Amino acid sequence: MSGKYLVTGGAGYVGSVVARHLVEAGHSVTVLDDLSTGFREAVPAGAEFIEGRIQEAARWLDASYDAVLHFAAFSQVGESVARPEKYWSNNVGGTMALLDAMRAAGVRTLVFSSTAATYGEPASALLTEADPTAPTSPYGASKLAVDHMITGEAAAHGLAAVSLRYFNVAGAYGSCGERHDPESHLIPLLLQVALGERESISVFGDDYPTPDGTCVRDYIHVADLAEAHLLALAAATAGEHLICNLGNGNGFSVREVVETVRKVTGHPVPEVIAGRRPGDPAVLVASAARAHERLGWQPSRADLEGIVADAWDFARRGHGRENPDD
Numbered sequence: 001m002s003g004k005y006l007v008t009g010g011a012g013y014v015g016s017v018v019a020r021h022l023v024e025a026g027h028s029v030t031v032l033d034d035l036s037t038g039f040r041e042a043v044p045a046g047a048e049f050i051e052g053r054i055q056e057a058a059r060w061l062d063a064s065y066d067a068v069l070h071f072a073a074f075s076q077v078g079e080s081v082a083r084p085e086k087y088w089s090n091n092v093g094g095t096m097a098l099l100d101a102m103r104a105a106g107v108r109t110l111v112f113s114s115t116a117a118t119y120g121e122p123a124s125a126l127l128t129e130a131d132p133t134a135p136t137s138p139y140g141a142s143k144l145a146v147d148h149m150i151t152g153e154a155a156a157h158g159l160a161a162v163s164l165r166y167f168n169v170a171g172a173y174g175s176c177g178e179r180h181d182p183e184s185h186l187i188p189l190l191l192q193v194a195l196g197e198r199e200s201i202s203v204f205g206d207d208y209p210t211p212d213g214t215c216v217r218d219y220i221h222v223a224d225l226a227e228a229h230l231l232a233l234a235a236a237t238a239g240e241h242l243i244c245n246l247g248n249g250n251g252f253s254v255r256e257v258v259e260t261v262r263k264v265t266g267h268p269v270p271e272v273i274a275g276r277r278p279g280d281p282a283v284l285v286a287s288a289a290r291a292h293e294r295l296g297w298q299p300s301r302a303d304l305e306g307i308v309a310d311a312w313d314f315a316r317r318g319h320g321r322e323n324p325d326d
């Protein structure tokens, strides 16, 4: 059955890929995005676009919508440390306004982009949703605050809600891919080196207690992630706030990712060993058991080489600007 969905932040990386999946599945999609970090051309063909802020969502939300998929947020960890007020205002204040607008319009289903950053320093090798949440940045804290807000909204007002806690999202889907400014994610940074836009990659720490001394992270293909959102819409239950980690359950070290980028691009990708960054845990890997069990989600693109190849294809074609409709 086709539905009508509001996708906040649908001009950004993850939101545009999910919006595209929804359009391809035959749903009616409206993207609400203020283009603060997003790109108009990332909004997929077939979706309606509103240039506006989630703080004013009440202007556009009405009872004709079946659900909101909420991606709009600021997400630079370093910036959040320097300017925490910007993160509290947009991520928490903006979501409060969105929840108010949803309640007023009678839109009672929400899928929210939460993050592994809500956990902070991991207490176990394979993180489950039962692990303690102790974020180490205002960004992570703002996302955790929203998770708490949603739990209250579900309990008090019957919202059907799913928070998906993404680990490291990577790869591309057709003309939708990753371009943050400034870029802070490892794979696009490495691809900038391969494209000649950056001289080398900094490896932050090679003395961690991991097999090759570099940090280990869980990379999940953005298209696998998108599929989880469609499953979450179906699984959402009135009065329940379901929280699911989304990762492959496999860790890859920074060094393994660098080697994979060298192999895929054929570029030597020089590396510079830099000191550890404060707050960077040695290993961050998801247990996705709950997402398998509750959403029926199964990633099909877990192979690192495939993830890098898709991201490389997107980066080489001018970050989606060359063939916007392919």
Ligand SMILES: NC(=O)c1ccc[n+]([C@@H]2O[C@H](COP(=O)([O-])OP(=O)(O)OC[C@H]3O[C@@H](n4cnc5c(N)ncnc54)[C@H](O)[C@@H]3O)[C@@H](O)[C@H]2O)c1
Pocket (backbone or CB within 6 Å): 008, 009, 010, 011, 012, 013, 014, 015, 032, 033, 034, 035, 036, 037, 038, 039, 052, 053, 054, 055, 070, 071, 072, 073, 074, 075, 090, 094, 113, 114, 115, 116, 165, 166, 167, 168, 169, 170, 179, 180
């Ligand atoms: N990319 C990752 O690896 C990752 C990991 C964990 C969680 N997340 C979360 O997923 C979501 C999407 O991340 P992304 O990487 O696609 O980021 P992005 O910056 O590419 O996309 C965010 C989008 O939200 C829009 N936006 C921001 N504030 C807005 C507002 N007040 N009103 C309307 N639009 C607004 C931006 O213009 C942008 O298009 C974010 O909530 C982020 O915290 C991302």
